[in-house]
Each structure stands twice: as structure tokens, then as C-alpha cells.
Amino acid sequence: MMINNQGIKKVLVAAPNWIGDAVLALPAIARVRELFPASRITISGLPHICELFRESPYVNDMRIYSGSLLSTVSDIKKCGFDLAILLPNSFRTALMVNLARIPLRCGYNRDGRGIMLNMAIKVDARTKKLPQTEYYMNIVNYIFGDGVFSGEQKRKEWLHLSQGELQHANEILHNFNIPSGSLIIGINPGAAYGSAKRWHPERFALLCRTLVNTHNAKVIVFGSQQELNIAAEIVNLSQVPVISMAGKTSIRELMSLIKQCSIFVTNDSGPMHIAAALNIPIVAIFGSTDPEKTGPMGNNHIVIKKDVDCSPCFKRKCPTDLKCMDLITVDDVLKGVERIIEKQ
Incomplete structure (x- = not known):
């Protein structure tokens, strides 16, 4: 499913909840930045996960999940995101972006959450066998189509320190x-x-x-x-x-x-x-x-x-x-x- 990225000004990327999974998602997040060089990209996640993205050139902002779902939804809703990309498979994450009324909501159609996504990706036998990095990249490719990842695929360092x-x-x-x-x-x-x-x-x-x-x-x-x-x-x-x-x-x-x-x-x-x-x-x-x-x-x-x-x-x-x-x-x-x- 292709979308016109010219009208996408604000992108929310929901990060996985485990450190290892969040790191494996970095190539996909870098790909989002490559596709939206002028957009404001925000990572949402648990406090220790968001810490990984400080100093990152791929994101502009972080939204740390607060204590309750409703308070997190309220915080996200105020930001006026155009697109939400859900990397984790959780039902709660899909519910969060749905309640926040983000117009475009993309993620895997699993765990009973497909009804809350208007860009729901089918999970088939091929998808289940993908290495985790490719599993996340597949979400981005669904939105924008397969393409050459200019040089970033050769990157050796994905995390950044001051x-x-x-x-x-x-x-x-x-x-x-x-x-x-x-x-x-x-x-x-x-x-x-x-x-x-x-x-x-x-x-x-x-x-x-x-x-x-x-x-x-x-x-x-x-x-x-x-x-x-x-x-x-x-x-x-x-x-x-x-x-x-x-x-x-x-x-x-x-x-x-x-x-x-x-x-x-x-x-x-x-x-x-x-x-x-x-x-x-x-x-x-x-x-x-x-x-x-x-x-x-x-x-x-x-x-x-x-x-x-x-x-x-x-x-x-x-x-x-x-x-x-x-x-x-x-x-x-x-x-x-x-x-x-x-x-x-």
C-alpha cells in the first residue's frame, strides 16, 4: 500500500518494549527518516527504550509512555500526528493510536487488533519466518513499497553517543x-x-x-x-x-x-x-x-x-x-x- 509522503508532516513510531527488539528495529526507523527527511518523527515507548534514541539522527522527539493508557493517549493526541507506525505487536499499542485518532495507523494484523488499524498488514507464513530486523522493515516496505535503502543498509553503527x-x-x-x-x-x-x-x-x-x-x-x-x-x-x-x-x-x-x-x-x-x-x-x-x-x-x-x-x-x-x-x-x-x- 503506497501513500503520498508529501502530506505527512508528523510521524509517530511506536517502539518495541524490549531493548534488543528496539535495537533490531533501528534500520526500519532509519528507513522512515530517509523517506521523510523533512517530517517530524517521534518515538514513543517505555522510558528505558526511549533512552536508546537520544542523540539519534533518525528521530526529532520522544514520547515516554505515562502511567495510564488514557493519559498516554491524551499526550499523543495533542501532537497531531498524521501517521502511526506500530513496530510492536501489542493490542494496547493499536488501541492507543486508535483512541488518539491518528489518521493513518499501520502495523501487523494480529492479536485481534486489525479493526483498529486502517493499514493492517497480513501476517502469513513468510512473515513469521523473517529475521526480526526484516520483520520490522517489512512494515515500512508495506507503506512505501520496496526500495533501495541508500547507503544506510551498509551502516555499521546504528546507535549514537555524544x-x-x-x-x-x-x-x-x-x-x-x-x-x-x-x-x-x-x-x-x-x-x-x-x-x-x-x-x-x-x-x-x-x-x-x-x-x-x-x-x-x-x-x-x-x-x-x-x-x-x-x-x-x-x-x-x-x-x-x-x-x-x-x-x-x-x-x-x-x-x-x-x-x-x-x-x-x-x-x-x-x-x-x-x-x-x-x-x-x-x-x-x-x-x-x-x-x-x-x-x-x-x-x-x-x-x-x-x-x-x-x-x-x-x-x-x-x-x-x-x-x-x-x-x-x-x-x-x-x-x-x-x-x-x-x-x-
Whole structure:
């Protein structure tokens, strides 16, 4: 379905609710900016999701979801948007833009929300198999038709940081006596979705010990407040100097510190996608999920996954023996890191 973009002055893009999904949506959002160079593009989403878009050249404004649906609708309605592009599949998002009376409302026709969209996209077998980045791009292509994505498809960095943020990250490293030019390995042992996506902490600890002793690496463990215990276990078991930044960073600080890393070793998670969008080489550990669908953007990464009959299961918690993670050894991950080191 093609529309005349000349009459579209204000565009609302509803962002996905998970960090990883929001990052995977960046090429689609960049495509919207390319198609509407003179329009005002606003991102709406949860507070931590909107933080990803500060400094972004793709958007002009952010609308953070407030406490209630009606207050959010009232806020959005005042803006006078011409077009709403819904990236998440949620019923609530469709209801929100419908109640806000945005004239054009585009998103996937699923979860009973098609009646609230006047540009509803059919979800067929092909659509369901699309990698997540293409799943989001398919929405934009439905509105405007397939086209060449001028140079942006070759972009290596999709997230943006200010010089002040990068300087702040450098100051943090300096405070930990990490000199410029060090081999900095970021470790992300958590995964907000659930334990089925997490490699074992004791194996992360052994990996840290080997990297410090063999490669003189400076290792930084990242994580949320909910992952403090995992990070502490890794630090204690590693028996070498390891810095934990778990629970100590905002989203923007996490981004700026990841940008300083030489390599990022991570489970399938939001921070994995942040690292990829900042063009940091990744060793990604996959268990219950599918790297073909939600793997890191770019081609300078190494994905480690074992073939197991029950994987991908996409479960939050493994109902059996977590074999998909048990089969991944420290040596598997170490070899991945060393392959990247050899290229640097």
C-alpha cells in the first residue's frame, strides 16, 4: 500500500518494549527518516527504550509512555500526528493510536487488533519466518513499497553517543586504572528474558580467568540490578582482577562503556544488540533462541550455538536439563574470542 509522503508532516513510531527488539528495529526507523527527511518523527515507548534514541539522527522527539493508557493517549493526541507506525505487536499499542485518532495507523494484523488499524498488514507464513530486523522493515516496505535503502543498509553503527558520554566512559576506565589501548573484554552474563538464555556463571568466571592470565585482558562484567548476584559470582570465582559494573549504569552509560570494549562476550540479550549496533565485535552465546531470527546485526561477530533437538524452544526457563547451554564449553567461547583478537 503506497501513500503520498508529501502530506505527512508528523510521524509517530511506536517502539518495541524490549531493548534488543528496539535495537533490531533501528534500520526500519532509519528507513522512515530517509523517506521523510523533512517530517517530524517521534518515538514513543517505555522510558528505558526511549533512552536508546537520544542523540539519534533518525528521530526529532520522544514520547515516554505515562502511567495510564488514557493519559498516554491524551499526550499523543495533542501532537497531531498524521501517521502511526506500530513496530510492536501489542493490542494496547493499536488501541492507543486508535483512541488518539491518528489518521493513518499501520502495523501487523494480529492479536485481534486489525479493526483498529486502517493499514493492517497480513501476517502469513513468510512473515513469521523473517529475521526480526526484516520483520520490522517489512512494515515500512508495506507503506512505501520496496526500495533501495541508500547507503544506510551498509551502516555499521546504528546507535549514537555524544562526545560527553564517551568522555565520561573514558573517565570511568581511568578510575579503574585501565590505560588507553588495553584489550578490554566486556562480559554480559545476564538475559532479562529468562534463565534459559544464560550460560553458566562458573564458565564465564573461568573464561575471565583465562583471558586475564593469557591475554592480559581487562575484563568488565555488565548487568542490571536483577543480575547483581550473577556478576558477583563471576567476580568471586574468577580469582583474577575483574571489574563489575552490574547495577551501576544507566542505559546511556552502558552504551558508552560497551563502546570502549575491544570484544563483547554475551548471551542473547539487549546488551548484545547494543554492542552490535555500536559495531563492537561480539562472541554471542545462544541456547534457547535462534540466531537466524534474533542474531546480532553486522558480520564481524561469532555466534556459538550447539545443535540440540529441543532448541530453539524460546522458553524463558528450561523445563529439562538446559542441554543447549551445557554443551557450550569455555574452550568454545575462548576460541571465538581469540579468533577476533587475531583479526584486531
